Amino acid sequence: MMKLLFLVLSFFTAAGLSAQQRQPNIVFILTDDHAYQAISAYGGALAQTPGIDRIAREGAIFRNSFVSNSICGPSRACFLTGKYSHINGYKLNEKPFNIHQAVFPQQLQQAGYQTAWIGKMHLDSIPFGLDYVRILEKQGHYYNPVFIDKQYKTEKQQGYVTDIITRFSTDWLDNRDTSKPFFLVVGQKATHREWLPAPEDLGAYDDRDFPLPPNFFDNYAGRAAAKDQDMTIDKTMRLAEDLKVHVNYDKANDYNRMDSAQRKIFKAYYDRISQAFDEAHLAGEALVKWKYQRYLKDYLSTAKSLDRNVGRLLDYLDSHGLKENTIVVYASDQGFYMGEHGWFDKRFMYEESLRTPFLMRYPGTIKPGSEVNGMIMNIDWGPTLLDLAGIKPDPAMQGQSFARLLTGEAQQIRGALYYHYYEFPEPHHVHPHFGVRTSRYKLIRFYGQLNSWELYDLTTDPHEMKNLAGDEKYAKLVKSLRAQLTTLAVKYKDQEVVDLLAAEK
Ligand code: CA
Numbered sequence: 363m364m365k366l367l368f369l370v371l372s373f374f375t376a377a378g379l380s381a382q383q384r385q386p387n388i389v390f391i392l393t394d395d396h397a398y399q400a401i402s403a404y405g406g407a408l409a410q411t412p413g414i415d416r417i418a419r420e421g422a423i424f425r426n427s428f429v430s431n432s433i434c435g436p437s438r439a440c441f442l443t444g445k446y447s448h449i450n451g452y453k454l455n456e457k458p459f460n461i462h463q464a465v466f467p468q469q470l471q472q473a474g475y476q477t478a479w480i481g482k483m484h485l486d487s488i489p490f491g492l493d494y495v496r497i498l499e500k501q502g503h504y505y506n507p508v509f510i511d512k513q514y515k516t517e518k519q520q521g522y523v524t525d526i527i528t529r530f531s532t533d534w535l536d537n538r539d540t541s542k543p544f545f546l547v548v549g550q551k552a553t554h555r556e557w558l559p560a561p562e563d564l565g566a567y568d569d570r571d572f573p574l575p576p577n578f579f580d581n582y583a584g585r586a587a588a589k590d591q592d593m594t595i596d597k598t599m600r601l602a603e604d605l606k607v608h609v610n611y612d613k614a615n616d617y618n619r620m621d622s623a624q625r626k627i628f629k630a631y632y633d634r635i636s637q638a639f640d641e642a643h644l645a646g647e648a649l650v651k652w653k654y655q656r657y658l659k660d661y662l663s664t665a666k667s668l669d670r671n672v673g674r675l676l677d678y679l680d681s682h683g684l685k686e687n688t689i690v691v692y693a694s695d696q697g698f699y700m701g702e703h704g705w706f707d708k709r710f711m712y713e714e715s716l717r718t719p720f721l722m723r724y725p726g727t728i729k730p731g732s733e734v735n736g737m738i739m740n741i742d743w744g745p746t747l748l749d750l751a752g753i754k755p756d757p758a759m760q761g762q763s764f765a766r767l768l769t770g771e772a773q774q775i776r777g778a779l780y781y782h783y784y785e786f787p788e789p790h791h792v793h794p795h796f797g798v799r800t801s802r803y804k805l806i807r808f809y810g811q812l813n814s815w816e817l818y819d820l821t822t823d824p825h826e827m828k829n830l831a832g833d834e835k836y837a838k839l840v841k842s843l844r845a846q847l848t849t850l851a852v853k854y855k856d857q858e859v860v861d862l863l864a865a866e867k
Pocket residue numbers: 394395433434435695696
């Protein structure tokens with residue numbers, strides 16, 4: 363009898379829910395385009411992020427966290443549905459998400475949770491399963507943004523977007539029904555282009571000279587798709603709109619929304635930058651390097667405002683008795699290039715955009731300072747949260763719970779991951795591709811206008827510079843990874859890929 367009782371209790375503990383404990387609250391901070399390279403907990407030397415690092419220190423950092431389609435809207439759709447883009451139908455950005463399908467917040471709602479999404483959602487439709495919605499209209503603006511509610515009613519706000527979203531989140535927490543557990547998504551616009559920090563962070567990194575990534579001047583030899591993209595800092599990043607050199611304050615996105623006091627601060631700063639730029643007469647390599655420095659300064663100062671708000675939210679939770687029974691997650695919708703391969707943006711299956719930061723705090727279940735190395739994906743986030751809330755995830759979800767990784771009970775939940783990207787040619791001319799990644803190797807297949815295979819050994823070539831796919835020595839490995847890729851395409855019902863691979867046999 364005692365043994366049986368012990369087993370039952372162990373089971374509940376494994377699922378993160380002790381027999382006596384109430385269902386956990388969930389705060390999910392979902393940011394946009396925030397690269398793990400820009401987070402100090404991940405070992406990035408670019409900037410200090412004490413707010414996010416606190417989640418790593420008090421909880422777990424996931425060292426191998428990935429997305430299934432590295433682009434904004436589709437990634438959020440994967441999160442909500444726990445399914446790949448070819449199943450949830452949201453393959454490309456800027457298409458309305460089909461709300462007539464199951465999303466996991468509905469399951470939380472049915473189990474008695476209050477559910478809310480505050481801040482950026484950008485799906486051009488509002489999914490079911492959310493009791494409260496106060497989201498940015500479309501992409502949103504860094505200054506004086508417009509929000510919409512569940513009835514699509516708009517309201518213009520005064521101030522800086524990251525601060526406003528945090529305030530709206532704590533306002534909602536203040537006014538919630540305390541008799542019920544809650545699920546709150548804090549969707550941040552930062553660090554999406556065009557990067558604008560809070561006024562107090564403007565110029566925060568002006569005294570820094572950032573080192574160039576080792577493959578900044580990549581010549582893309584042996585990699586046709588990498589050569590054919592349109593997302594380099596050199597050619598694609600715009601001096602005016604992105605880096606604010608002589609930006610047109612009346613026309614440019616965000617500046618034309620600032621009030622005179624806000625505009626005065628930014629104009630003084632960027633006029634000084636523009637003047638220095640004019641005097642330097644830069645060209646060629648010197649110009650690209652200058653753009654890289656400006657890019658990082660703008661991006662990281664925007665991230666600094668974001669990080670301060672993460673700390674602010676944690677302070678709120680801790681001072682309102684919400685530390686112990688609340689799961690806090692920090693994640694981005696995908697990774698981002700910080701100059702690797704000479705790029706900004708995302709999309710490619712190469713590491714910097716395939717990976718996304720993921721950190722979780724859940725006292726009692728996750729030991730402070732935990733490191734999780736097992737591979738997880740964004741389609742797993744929903745099933746894991748449901749599992750931790752003691753709810754059986756909808757079996758139609760393609761992701762799986764990684765709750766067992768949190769307690770150290772398991773080291774891996776999958777041996778290989780599957781990826782599929784679609785959006786082409788606009789806006790960055792990244793050819794569609796799919797692929798498989800194991801802990802050591804990555805096999806990518808570009809299709810459509812291109813018809814090429816790429817193979818990387820991540821142990822010997824972490825920067826993915828040497829495509830081994832055509833090398834005879836690796837023919838056997840390519841064959842076995844290709845078989846693994848087919849198995850995964852079948853498993854995830856990606857018929858387009860199944861057919862394409864079958865036709866070539
Ligand atoms: Ca994004």
